[in-house]
Amino acid sequence: MSAKVAFMQLSSCWGCHQSLLNAHLxxxxxxxxxxxxxxxxxxxxxxxxxxxxxxxEIIVGFIEGAIRNEQDRQNTLLMRKKCKIIVALGACAVHxxxxxxxxxxxxxxxxxxKFVEADSIGSSDVKGTWPKEHVPETTDRLMVVEDVIDVxxxxxxxxxxxxxxxxxxxxLLTLLAPPQGDPSKxxxxxxxxxxSLVEKGELCFGSIxxxxxxxxxxxxxxxxxxxxxxxxxxxxxxxxxxxxxxxxKTKLTEEEAVKIKKFLMLALNLPGFEFMYFKGDPLQVLxxxxxxxxxxxxxxxKILVFKKTGIKIIDDIIGLCLLKLRDSNQLKFNQATVCSxxxxxxVDKTTAEFKRDYAGIADMNKCFLxxxxxxxxxxTKAGCGTICPNRANAPCLGxxxxxxxxxxQGAKMLSTFASIFQGDPExxxxxVLDPAGLFNRFTLAVSxxxxxxxxKEA
Amino acid sequence: xxxxxxxxxxxxxxxxxxRDEIKYCYQCNRCSDVCPVAAAAPGRYEPRTxxxxxxxxxxxxxxxxxxxxxxxxxxxxxxxxxxxxNHIELTEIFTLIKNIAVQQxxxxxxxxxxxxxxxxxxxxxxxQPAIERRRQKFxxxxxxxxxxxxxxxxxxxxKLSKKLNMEG
Amino acid sequence: MAESKLLFxxxxxxxxxxxxxxxxxxxxxxxxxxxxxxxxxCCPDPxxxxxxxxxxxxxxxxxxxxxxxxxxxxxxSLCNGCxxxxxxxxxxLKNNPHEKEKINKILKKVNKEFKGTSNVYHFVKLxxxxxxxxxxxxxxxxxxxxxxxxxHTGCHYARPSSIMQYDDPFEPKVLRELVxxxxxxxxxxxxxxxxxxxxxSNTDPNVGLTVLKRKMDSIKKAGANAICVICPxxxxxxxxxxxxxxxxxxxxYEIPVLYLTELLALAMGYxxxxxxxxSHRTKTEIIxxxxxx
Numbered sequence: 001m002s003a004k005v006a007f008m009q010l011s012s013c014w015g016c017h018q019s020l021l022n023a024h025l026x027x028x029x030x031x032x033x034x035x036x037x038x039x040x041x042x043x044x045x046x047x048x049x050x051x052x053x054x055x056x057e058i059i060v061g062f063i064e065g066a067i068r069n070e071q072d073r074q075n076t077l078l079m080r081k082k083c084k085i086i087v088a089l090g091a092c093a094v095h096x097x098x099x100x101x102x103x104x105x106x107x108x109x110x111x112x113x114k115f116v117e118a119d120s121i122g123s124s125d126v127k128g129t130w131p132k133e134h135v136p137e138t139t140d141r142l143m144v145v146e147d148v149i150d151v152x153x154x155x156x157x158x159x160x161x162x163x164x165x166x167x168x169x170x171x172l173l174t175l176l177a178p179p180q181g182d183p184s185k186x187x188x189x190x191x192x193x194x195x196s197l198v199e200k201g202e203l204c205f206g207s208i209x210x211x212x213x214x215x216x217x218x219x220x221x222x223x224x225x226x227x228x229x230x231x232x233x234x235x236x237x238x239x240x241x242x243x244x245x246x247x248x249k250t251k252l253t254e255e256e257a258v259k260i261k262k263f264l265m266l267a268l269n270l271p272g273f274e275f276m277y278f279k280g281d282p283l284q285v286l287x288x289x290x291x292x293x294x295x296x297x298x299x300x301x302k303i304l305v306f307k308k309t310g311i312k313i314i315d316d317i318i319g320l321c322l323l324k325l326r327d328s329n330q331l332k333f334n335q336a337t338v339c340s341x342x343x344x345x346x347v348d349k350t351t352a353e354f355k356r357d358y359a360g361i362a363d364m365n366k367c368f369l370x371x372x373x374x375x376x377x378x379x380t381k382a383g384c385g386t387i388c389p390n391r392a393n394a395p396c397l398g399x400x401x402x403x404x405x406x407x408x409q410g411a412k413m414l415s416t417f418a419s420i421f422q423g424d425p426e427x428x429x430x431x432v433l434d435p436a437g438l439f440n441r442f443t444l445a446v447s448x449x450x451x452x453x454x455x456k457e458a
Numbered sequence: 459x460x461x462x463x464x465x466x467x468x469x470x471x472x473x474x475x476x477r478d479e480i481k482y483c484y485q486c487n488r489c490s491d492v493c494p495v496a497a498a499a500p501g502r503y504e505p506r507t508x509x510x511x512x513x514x515x516x517x518x519x520x521x522x523x524x525x526x527x528x529x530x531x532x533x534x535x536x537x538x539x540x541x542x543x544n545h546i547e548l549t550e551i552f553t554l555i556k557n558i559a560v561q562q563x564x565x566x567x568x569x570x571x572x573x574x575x576x577x578x579x580x581x582x583x584x585x586q587p588a589i590e591r592r593r594q595k596f597x598x599x600x601x602x603x604x605x606x607x608x609x610x611x612x613x614x615x616x617k618l619s620k621k622l623n624m625e626g
Numbered sequence: 627m628a629e630s631k632l633l634f635x636x637x638x639x640x641x642x643x644x645x646x647x648x649x650x651x652x653x654x655x656x657x658x659x660x661x662x663x664x665x666x667x668c669c670p671d672p673x674x675x676x677x678x679x680x681x682x683x684x685x686x687x688x689x690x691x692x693x694x695x696x697x698x699x700x701x702x703s704l705c706n707g708c709x710x711x712x713x714x715x716x717x718x719l720k721n722n723p724h725e726k727e728k729i730n731k732i733l734k735k736v737n738k739e740f741k742g743t744s745n746v747y748h749f750v751k752l753x754x755x756x757x758x759x760x761x762x763x764x765x766x767x768x769x770x771x772x773x774x775x776x777x778h779t780g781c782h783y784a785r786p787s788s789i790m791q792y793d794d795p796f797e798p799k800v801l802r803e804l805v806x807x808x809x810x811x812x813x814x815x816x817x818x819x820x821x822x823x824x825x826x827s828n829t830d831p832n833v834g835l836t837v838l839k840r841k842m843d844s845i846k847k848a849g850a851n852a853i854c855v856i857c858p859x860x861x862x863x864x865x866x867x868x869x870x871x872x873x874x875x876x877x878x879y880e881i882p883v884l885y886l887t888e889l890l891a892l893a894m895g896y897x898x899x900x901x902x903x904x905s906h907r908t909k910t911e912i913i914x915x916x917x918x919x
Contacts, residue, residue, distance in 0.1 A: 033461060163485050167510050170461065174514055177462040227469045254478050261480055262472045269463065272513035274482035274544075283480060332479040340543030341488045382543060385486035494821045498836035526829060533825020534673045536785035540795045549786070556677040565678065568828040572674045576686075580667040582674065583637040589644060596648035596902070601640050602665040608736040609667050612689060615732040616682040 003059045003176050006038040006050065008079050010072040010145075011099065012065025016090035017041055019159035023166050030166070033173055047075075050082060058083040060172050066092040066099050066445065067143040071136035080149035085172065088145045089165070091158035095401045095409075096144050096445025101437055103141050103444060103451025111138060142445050154277040158399035158442060161384055164275045171271045181210030181228025187218050188235040197223055198242050203256055205263050207238035208314045223259060226267030230314055239313045246320050247301040257330030260321045268308075268318075274335070275383030277404050282306060286322055287333035288404035293322070335403050336382040343390045346370065352423040354431045357395055368395040369420060374438060379406070379413040399442050408448040410440030463515030467558070471512055474550050481544045483509055489538035489548055495531045503531025505538045505548055512551050521559055529559055530566055561621050570622055577618060580609040630660035631747065632694050634712070636705035637668050638858040645902040646858060650704055650749065650887040652901070656765050656894050657757050664697060666690050669708040672782060673825050676711070684725070685732045687715030692733065694744040702747045704887075706857035710782035710790065712746040717789045748783060750856055750886065751792055754800045762807040767895040769918035773810040775889070776850035776881075777801045778841075778864065780857040781821045795819075804886060805854050808893035815848035817841050822860040832874070838863060839871055842879050851912055853883045861885055866907045882910040892917060 007017065021027070036043055037058060038050045061083030067073050080086060091097035102110055115121070115130035145151055155168055187206035188196050197204035197220065204223035210231040211218070218224060249256070261283070264270065270281045278284060285293060286304075293304045296319075303319035304326070325331045346367045353372035362368060368375035368389060375389065376398030388394045402409035414435070421428060432438055440447050475481070489505040490496045496504050502525060511519040520529050532552045539548045559565055572582050585601060593600060613619070639646045654661055667686060668675070676683040691712060694701050703709040719726040720742040730739055753762065779798045787795040796819045802812045820841050827834025842864075845853060855861050865883040872878055883906065884892075891901050892913070903910040 161485070161487070163487060163506060163510070167485050167514070170510070170514055170516070173461040174463045174516065180462065180465055225469065225472075227465050229465070258476060258478060262469075262476055265472055265476070266465070266469055269468075269515070272482050273485060275484050275486070284482070287480075334479050334481045334544050336484060336543040341484075341486045382486055383484045385484075385488050385491065390491070494823070494837045494840070495826045495833060498823070498826070498840070499830070499833045502833075527833070530677075530829040531826060531833065532677075533821065533823070533828070534677065535781035535821040535825060536795075537781070537819075537821065540785050540787060545788075547786075553677055553680055557679055560678050566829045569674055569678050572671065573678045573682075576668050576670060576675060581637045581641060582668045582671050583641045585641050589641055593644045593647075596644060598644060598648050598651055599663060601635075602663050604665045604667040608689065609686065611735050612685045612732055613682055615735055616679065616685055618679055618682045621679050621682075 002033050002035040003173065004035045004037050004057060006058045006061045006079065006083060007036070007041070008038070008061060008063045008065075008075055009040055010063060010065030010075060010093070011068035012090070012092050014041060014064070015159040016064045016092075016157075016165070019157075019162050020165045020169075022162040026166065030169060030173070051078065053082050055081050056084050059176065060085045060087060062087045062089045063093050063145050064089045066096050067139060067145070067148060068099065068102075069136040069138050073139065073143075073148055076145055076148045085152045086145070086149065087153045087155060087168065087172075088151045089155050090160060091156055091399050091401065091442050093145045094151075094154045094156045095443040096142055097158055097399075097442050099142050100144075100443065100445030100451070101441070104436055105452065107138055107140050141451060144445055150279075152279050155275070156277075156381065156399075156401040157275075157384060160275070160400075161387075164383055167273055168276050171273065175269065179210065179229055180213065181231070182213050182215070183210045183229070183232045185211055185215075186231045186233060186235040187211045187224050188238050191218055191220075195220060196238055198238050198245060201245065203242075203245065203259050205242065205267070205317075207235040207242055208317060209267060225259060225263045229269065230267050230309055230311075232311065234311065234313055236313065239317065243298075243301075243313070243317050243320060246317070246324060249324060252324050252328035252330050254330065257325060257328060257332075260325060264318070264321065275381075275400075280308070282318070282322055283331070283333065284404075286326055287331055287335070290326060295323070335405075337403070338377040338380040338382055338384065338386050338389075338396050338400070340382055341384075341386040341390075342367075342377060343386070344368070350420045350422050352421070354421070354423070354428055356431075362393055362395075364393050369417075374417065376409075376413055376439075376441075378416045379409050397441055401443050408440075409443040410436070410447055413439045461516060464517055465515060467512075467517045468515040470554055471515075471551060474554055475547065479545075481546050483513055483544065483546055485510060486543065488541050488543065492537050492541045494535065494537065495533060499527065499531060502527045505532070505552070508532075508552060508555065509546065509548055512555065517555055517558065520555060521562065521564065526559075526564065526566055529555055529564075530569075532556070557621075561623075563623050573618065573622055574624070577610070577613055577622075578606075580604045580606040630662050630699065631702040631752070632664045632666075632697065632699050633661040634666055634669070634690075634701050634703040634705075634708050636703065636708040636858065637671075638862070639704050643858060643861070643905075645905050646861070646885050646887065647704065649885065649891045649896075649901045652896060653887045653890045653894065657753070657761060659702075659752065659757060661702060662697075662699070664693050666693060669703075669705075669711040672707050672711045672714065674828065681728075683711070684715055684718065684729050687711050688719060688729050688733060688740045689736065689738060691716055691742075691744055691746075692738040692740055695741055696738075698743075700745045700747060702749055702752050704749055704858075706748070706780045706782040707859060709746060709748040714789050716742060716744075716746060748792070748856070750779075750783070750800055750804065753804055753886075759803055759807045762804065762890065766807075766809055766893045768893055770808050770810040770889075770893055770916070772916035772918060773852050773913070774813045774850050775805050775810045775852045775854050775884075776813045776815050776845040776848060777805055777818065778822065778853055778855050778860060780855065780860040783856060801854065801856060801886065805889065808889055810852075810889065810893075813845075813848045813850040815844045815850065817844035820844075822863045824859045824863045827863070834863070835867065835871060835874055838867060839875055839877070842868070842871060842881070843877070845881060846877075846879060850881060851916065852889075853881055854886055854889055855883060856886050858885075864908075868908050880908060880912075882906065882908050882913055884910075884913065
């Protein structure tokens with residue numbers, strides 16, 4: 001049984017696809033599991049065939065590129081309809097990439113520059129206007145995929161590294177595996193009343209978890225943490241006891257928190273990967289965008305909203321677990337930036353000068369910031385292995401974008417640089433000729449301002 | 459279908475890996491960048507792909523490989539876990555995979571024969587009369603004999619012979 | 627530096643290359659370090675045995691620690707691997723109550739109980755912290771200033787740093803200080819933190835040699851005429867396989883290898899016959915030529 005996948009290209013350079021194809025023969029392991037139903041760059045299926053599919057028929061849809069015209073917008077909406085899981089592939093799709101810098105100009109200015117004023121246009125039949133027939137309408141602003149539809153998984157990077165894309169694809173394939181446990185039973189079935197750990201007051205998730213197909217024996221000395229996933233038939237009495245037990249805990253101990261984290265990782269089959277932001281991973285969402293999960297009440301107990309299984313008691317228990325993790329400060333999620341993977345030596349991260357990266361030749365062993373070169377490493381999410389500073393003697397441009405909990409990469413970088421710059425601020429003002437292009441090179445479209453702001457007409 | 463996650467393995471992995479912090483892997487490749495074996499045998503051994511397979515719950519990608527070196531290339535030099543920015547204990551995870559490989563009968567001879575020697579003599583390199591004579595010549599005292607019965611008793615408790623597939 | 631410590635030579639030194647133990651004992655005596663023997667078993671090997679079965683590894687390591695605990699003494703080890711095993715087992719059981727309970731259940735069968743009251747020293751740590759560089763300098767009677775020594779600590783001396791907690795995992799300093807204390811010159815070379823390649827050789831000798839070649843090329847380029855090691859596996863690899871490198875890759879090295887204890891013994895005035903340098907695989911005549919009055 002192979003999974004149907006589709007690859008959509010919006011306004012993009014196709015570099016992300018090249019990064020995927022860079023896996024070369026490694027793809028041979030994965031291709032048999034996939035049925036590619038739409039990929040304009042590689043196979044010949046037409047857009048019409050995509051439109052004719054059933055809604056939700058395609059399991060994973062990859063969207064590369066940003067939304068620059070109406071056709072891009074329509075294609076994005078189409079993909080959301082036809083695909084179960086949407087992956088925003090690459091900096092354009094996730095953050096807008098350098099295309100977002102166009103938002104600093106009015107649409108008319110952009111079109112005029114491209115079709116009328118460009119140096120390559122010369123002949124006498126140019127009428128001083130731009131094509132309007134057989135050409136999709138340009139949108140007012142460059143938009144990212146999430147501006148138009150819900151995105152399940154974001155893979156940033158310009159391009160995302162090959163290993164990142166392959167790992168994401170493999171992860172999605174494991175999600176499609178059939179359940180290995182027996183979801184028609186719970187681990188507690190057959191455990192006599194009073195003998196389960198939860199009835200003895202210990203955290204154990206057997207009541208809401210599936211046992212193995214061959215019915216592995218529940219070890220009454222060790223808490224069950226969800227090895228075979230969740231069940232469809234929870235043991236209601238003991239599940240309620242578990243909920244009660246959790247709700248009475250004012251502050252989780254470290255050991256209890258570890259149990260809950262292990263349970264969530266096993267039962268929900270969470271990826272252990274951080275180069276991608278996956279909405280289906282409540283631990284990552286809780287760590288990075290806690291404000292996006294709402295609270296609700298079950299009786300007198302507050303929980304976080306979690307509706308993935310459709311079975312109320314299980315959703316409630318998981319929601320309660322997440323709330324307890326959050327409130328007990330026991331989530332402890334490690335995040336890293338590009339600096340963590342950099343080989344260069346840092347002595348004292350301060351500088352009194354500001355150099356453009358073409359000035360002189362940078363010392364290959366010292367931190368760029370210490371040498372006065374601007375490097376976006378401190379404000380950029382890790383995942384690329386710092387290849388530019390480590391291998392190309394080039395400072396980081398920030399193409400992976402910020403960590404998910406940072407709204408504006410440029411603002412973050414600006415404040416970082418300001419705090420280490422020891423020279424005269426007037427020098428910076430004079431030397432930084434294009435702050436938007438320097439600090440928000442890949443993320444202007446999703447930054448706080450998002451582009452040029454016009455005063456309202458009086 | 460090869461991409462069915464091995465959930466028992468995932469549980470064992472989390473026991474080793476999740477102590478108090480949640481440490482996700484960035485697949486940033488620093489581990490492979492610094493690994494001396496990956497540099498000496500490109501394409502045959504890579505810590506990053508082993509971790510990817512482990513975190514996905516797909517150890518079979520490594521265990522099923524015809525080249526044992528994909529797992530046993532790791533020489534426990536601890537360079538990768540020292541450099542990992544998220545402090546993931548790669549070497550511990552590789553040890554887990556190696557232990558499983560041994561139980562599946564897929565270990566190189568060096569490892570199984572060393573274990574059998576320890577089981578028999580209590581030492582990886584047993585004493586020999588020629589060495590005893592050399593020690594005398596150098597004027598160093600003879601080595602105190604270790605209690606092999608205790609070793610055997612302990613290794614019976616840990617079921618080492620069963621793990622080495624020695625029992626009939 | 628008063629109390630005596632239990633000497634842990636390890637299987638490789640004790641049962642295969644005892645001349646290293648001989649030089650260690652001589653050096654310890656000159657420096658006033660008191661050591662006793664104890665009926666230890668294999669540490670066991672952190673590369674081989676741990677990869678085979680971690681539980682057995684923990685249990686046997688804990689048993690060795692129990693022997694030291696019962697005698698109320700700390701351990702000084704001559705070998706990187708043994709130091710790492712004993713330190714790691716100590717660390718794991720002291721910090722993980724579940725694991726400690728499990729292992730003590732096994733140890734009960736041999737009437738032992740792990741408590742975590744003994745500490746483990748690498749002999750390098752002992753020499754630096756308890757003997758001190760000055761004391762070592764005071765015992766030097768021969769000039770070694772013509773020796774240009776490349777230091778190789780090996781992997782298991784300071785890594786993983788969260789467990790070994792001594793010296794820098796990538797730029798170790800202590801061995802360099804001890805070698806410098808003998809009057810020999812310490813040579814910088816780029817691949818100082820690189821592994822010697824023994825571990826990989828267990829599965830594929832060619833790969834192990836490729837790793838070793840990278841190390842040896844770097845040492846040769848730096849102009850060293852001796853290499854100083856503190857681990858018997860590294861010793862066997864670097865001392866024993868230089869000819870194999872020549873056979874495989876065509877490059878010549880012939881750079882003799884000295885264990886730190888041998889280097890110290892030479893500085894203290896012992897002759898190369900007294901410490902049996904001729905047993906080395908890579909010829910050590912250069913050493914003799916470079917030792918002054």
